[in-house]
Amino acid sequence: MEISNVNVFDLKEKYGTPLYIFDAAHIKNIMKLYKDNFKSNQFETEILYASKAFNVKEMIRLVKDNGLSLDCVSVGELYTALSVGFDPKKVYFHGNNKTYDDLLYIINNNVGTIVVDNLDELKCLSDILNNLKKSVNIIIRLNVGVEAHTHKFIVTAHVDSKFGVIYNSNDFKEMLDIINNNKYINFMGFHSHIGSQIFDLACFKSALEKLIGYCKDFKEELVLNIGGGYGVHYTNEDKPIPFDIVSKTLIETCENLLKENNVKIKKLAIEPGRSIVAEAGYTLYTIGYTKKTPNKEYYFIDGGMTDNIRPALYGAKYDCDIVGKENLVKDHTVTIAGKCCESGDLIIENYKLPEAKQGDLLITYTTGAYGYSMSSNYNKALTPAVVFVDNGKSKLAVKRQTLEELIEREL
Secondary structure (H helix, E strand, O other), X not given: OEEOOEEHXXXXXXXXXXXXXXXXXXXXXXXXXXXXXOOOOOOEEEEEEEHHHOOOHHHHHHHHXXXXXXXXXXXXXXXXXXXXXXXXXXXEEOOOOOOHHHXXXXXXXXXXXXXXXXXXXXXXXXXXXXXXOOOEEEEEEEOOOOOOXXXXXXXXXXXXXXXXXXXXXXXXXXXXXXXXXXXXEEEEEEEOOOEOOEOOOHHHHHHHHHHHHHHOOOOOOOEEEOOOOEOOOOOXXXXXXXXXXXXXXXXXXHHHHHHHHOOOOOEEEEOOOHHHHHHHEEEEEEEEEEEEOOOOEXXXXXXXXXXXXXXXXXXXXOOEEEOOOOOOOXXXXXXXXXXXXXXXXXXXXXXXXXXXXXXXXXXEEOOOOOOHHHOOOHHHOOOOEEEEEEOOEEEEEEOOOOHHHHOOOOO
C-alpha cells in the first residue's frame, strides 16, 4: 500500500505507530475544486477553511499557500495561524462564549471578521471597542431553524441550539440597536451553519432562502456566510456529492434566489473543513493481541479512543484494512478495539477482515477530520505523530509526544 507514492510500511519504520498520515496532494486538489467552482460574476466569493477539523502549522501553511481564508474558533487556533504568518485579515473568528480576554486578543491581532453569536457577546465587544477606540467588522450568527438530518450532536441550527440568535427576536433587535449606536462596529452581514456531514443540498437551499429573505430589510449589500458541513465518504453507506458540484449548486442556488427576491449581496462565503481534510487522512496502527469470546473476535491496536474519539462519541463508522492483506479473503468478523481502560474504546465493530497476526499494520480511512484535533491524553496516552506525504516524500508535521512532555506542565 502506498499513499501519494509513499510506502506505508516505510512510514511505520520511520515514524512508528499510531500515526496520523495526511495526503497533501489530495488536500490541495480539494482546495482547487472549491476555488475553481465556487465563484460568481454577480457577487464576491470567499472560501474559508474551517480549521477546527484539523489545525496544525503545516495544514495552515497549505491553506495560506493555496489562497483560502480561515475560520478559527479559539485563541489557540488563531495563535497557530499567526505563528506561520497567516494574514489575520483573512480570518473569521467564531465561538458562542468568547471571553473578554478572547475578544481583546482577537481585536489586538487585527482579525478580519468577528462572528458574533449572541447579545451578551455583542455588549462585551461594544464596551471593549469603546475603550480601545478601534473598529472591527462583524457578522451575526443566525439560527435559521433548518435542521439537517445528521447526528444530534452535530446539528447546530435547531430552535434550541446553543449557537446563534433568531432573526427578529428581542435579542436580535437589541443587537441591531447596539450596532447602530456604536461607530466602531462595522456590521457586514449574517452567518449560518446548519450542521455537519450533510448529504442533502436542499438543506442549504432552505438556509439560503432564509438569509436572502432577511437581506430585504437592509439597504446595504450584505455578506452571507453559509458555513460548511458537506458530507464525506466514511463507508459505503455514505453518498457524498462531489465538491465541485456542491460549489456550483450553492452558487446557482444563491444567484437564483437573489433574482427571485430582487436582492443583491456583497459576498457569499462558505466554510468547508471536514470535506477538505477528512478523506486525505489515514490513521496507522500496529495490531497487538487478538482475542476470541463466545460471541466476538477482537483485534487490539496500539491506539484507540485517544486518537479517534468519534466512534465512542457519536457512533461514527469507518472502513479499514490490514496493510499488505487488502486482497486476501476477509473471512473474520472482528471488532477493532483500542488499549484504553474503557469498554467503549472500539474503533470499528463487526467488520470483515483477513486473519491478523501480531505486528500486522491496520489502517483506517477518512480520519483527517476531528481525529488529531479531538485527541486526548486519557489514560496518559501519548499523542501520535502527524506526517504529510506528497509525491513520494514524507514530512513530519507534529512530533510524537514524549513521556517527558506529557508531564512537563505538572508541578
